[in-house]
Amino acid sequence: MAARHTASAPACARSHRAATLHKPPGTQKPRLFRPRFHWELLVCGVHGHELIGTDAAQLRPEETIVAREVAGVRWYRCVRCDSWLPLAPPAKPKWDLPPTRDEIELPLRGKALRDRVVLRIIAIDRAIHFLVLGLLAAAVFLFAAHEIRVRDVFYRIVNAVQGTNTSPAHPAQHGFLHTLERLFTLKSSTLYLVAAAAAAYALLEGAEAVGLWYQRRWAEYLTFVATLVFMPYEIYELTLTVSALKVAALTVNVLIALYLLFAKRLFGLRGGAAAEEERRARDVGWEALERTAPGSDPQV
Ligand SMILES: [Zn+2]
Numbered sequence: 001m002a003a004r005h006t007a008s009a010p011a012c013a014r015s016h017r018a019a020t021l022h023k024p025p026g027t028q029k030p031r032l033f034r035p036r037f038h039w040e041l042l043v044c045g046v047h048g049h050e051l052i053g054t055d056a057a058q059l060r061p062e063e064t065i066v067a068r069e070v071a072g073v074r075w076y077r078c079v080r081c082d083s084w085l086p087l088a089p090p091a092k093p094k095w096d097l098p099p100t101r102d103e104i105e106l107p108l109r110g111k112a113l114r115d116r117v118v119l120r121i122i123a124i125d126r127a128i129h130f131l132v133l134g135l136l137a138a139a140v141f142l143f144a145a146h147e148i149r150v151r152d153v154f155y156r157i158v159n160a161v162q163g164t165n166t167s168p169a170h171p172a173q174h175g176f177l178h179t180l181e182r183l184f185t186l187k188s189s190t191l192y193l194v195a196a197a198a199a200a201y202a203l204l205e206g207a208e209a210v211g212l213w214y215q216r217r218w219a220e221y222l223t224f225v226a227t228l229v230f231m232p233y234e235i236y237e238l239t240l241t242v243s244a245l246k247v248a249a250l251t252v253n254v255l256i257a258l259y260l261l262f263a264k265r266l267f268g269l270r271g272g273a274a275a276e277e278e279r280r281a282r283d284v285g286w287e288a289l290e291r292t293a294p295g296s297d298p299q300v
Contacts, residue, residue, distance in 0.1 A: 110283025
């Protein structure tokens, strides 16, 4: 008896999980400690609902899962967030019938939608890195190319402001000026190398940003590897001085690496790309809409 109970428990948990997963977003009881983000509601909040047949004169019977007419009111189902919205039938319909299923590109839902939002947030982070590093590379290139002129201007301004007689022969002994002066003692070949390294790093971050924005698998691997490669340097930096910015940057990068590894199932982890595809098929598409339509069995 006990054995049979144990054997059926995982199946029971699975079907319960399937039922909760397929409840429309926003209708589930909020969890106390681990909030559940309804990505569909977030995206519908920004882009509006995705309704089908709002400008069609008539509805076909097969459209019942996305639009139906009850007592002179048209009920449309948002194909992203599953909300049903009552609207009057169109006064001046543009079409006789709504587009067929083949003509409709269904929006992302569930985990697939979450992944797109998260990957795009990481892409924006990488795009900011690209801009900052690109500007830095350009500034160092310019500085190296016009070092002597910049140095002359620098000393002229310093002497004019401070009334001193600082020059390369009589450098400042300490303080911020001293730090700035050390820049001028770097050879231009070193400066060019620093600029080239910054430019290469900027390009890497730029490639990650573009690939992640379009949800390319290679970009997920590239971002994971690049994040991991620079992590020892970030940790080394923290051993020198600790600042809130450095700690935040390292924490964000650790979270990104963990998300890519486990949630995006890199290197075949948790079933890899095949499991990812299966999950996507479960959440997105007409079959998912049919399964979660009112009156259907959510566990099928
Ligand atoms: Zn919606």
